[in-house]
Amino acid sequence: MAATAAIHRHAVTRHNGRNLQYGGRAPFRGQTAMMYCGGRRHAVLKWAEFAETFPVALDACFENLKRLNDELSGKSVLLGNGLKPSEADAIVFSVIHSSLINLPDATKEKLPHVLRWMDYIQHKQEFVGLFEKILLQKPEFGPPVTKSVGAVEADLKLNKTEQSIKSVNKSEADTSKDKNRAEGKSSGDKEPTKAKAEPTKAKAKPAEKEVAQKDNEVSVSLLNIQVGVIRKAWKHPSADSLLVEEIDVGEAKLRQVVSGLAKYLSPEELTNRRVVLITNVKPGKLRDVMSEGLVLCASNEGPTIVEPLLPPEGAKIGERVSFSGIDGKPEDVLNPKKKQLEKITPHLFTDDKGVATFKGIPFMTSGGPCTSSISRATIK
DSSP states (O other), rough: OOOOHHHHHHHEEEEEEOOOOOOOTTTTTTTTTHSSSSTTTHHHHHHHHHEEEEESSHHHHHHHHHHHHGGGGGSSSSSSSSSSOOHHHHHHHHHHHHHHHSSSSSHHHHOHHHHHHHHHHHHHHTTTSSSSSOOOOOOOOOOOSOOOOOHHHHHHHHHHHHHHHHHHHHHHHHHHHHHHTTSSSSGGTTHHHHHHHHHHHHHHHHHHHHHHHHHHHHHGGGEEEEEEEEOOOEEEEEEEEEEEEEESSSSSEEEEEEEEEETOOOOOHTTTTTEEEEEOOEEEEEEEEEEEEEEEEEEEEETTEEEBBBBBTTTTTBBOOBBTTTTTOSSSSGGGGGGGGHHHGEEEEETTTTTTEEETTOETTTEOOOOSSEEEEEEE
């Protein structure tokens, strides 16, 4: 135990002559000695060794950062399945900080998972003010589609209208042939022919309405997705896999929501966390506890990591998430019989940079896009 603590002190306070003092206090004070036990000890020693042998030379330093980038590609922090940094994160962060901050921007772009991890760690309360902040150049997000959804819908309607016109023209041509065949007959025989053509024209309109109605059913505009803050969270009284949260969405009363997050996050980790949630799902009880919303979470394959989507700090509590090119009023309450949510969620995912999207269009707020530390994740 003493040897491990010594490695930790050396890795955190000094690396190849570079002074990395914390001003007399460790970032996770009181936790390090208690957590060096059991199966974690070997994993922590592995990262302590990584920090101890981290090179100064730029080429060798970059190769080690690439290894770290690969390690972080499928998780949020170095140890564990959740979002809480461990002593291993503290050790590695303190050692690679000075190397990473001096890298050219072009080189940094090759390390997206390391940058995402560094940005997350440096904003944790334990580290604020201890290190020079690494400023990341975050891209401006726009719809990655060449056409807006409105333009696509207009094209669909235009194509459908052209097909309808062709159908009507064909019907008129058939009617004209019938008239030619009927020459010599009495004028009373011609009336039924006209009557047959008119229903054909009428059939085109219901077809257009049917396509428009189908598009509306899978439009994300049906959902009322709002920014909120979890004010309180606790374990469900009768279900080990569920947590209950009270969420502030700017209404007079906090919303109570039941979520299946107990396996991945503790109530303490969720308290005061900013989230986005669907607020127009039909309220109902989950194991005898009322739920009035659905917290949207990103998850990797498995899943082994699940975390709520994170709205930016500048987003206002209660504001509705928008999607560029998609307008429409949300339903007052989603109808479970229409399975609207089931039709929309397959189109929700995070992109390569962890930005939450619907069919590639970012979840946008007044403060920017909503994100996750998990890239290429499903959202539901």
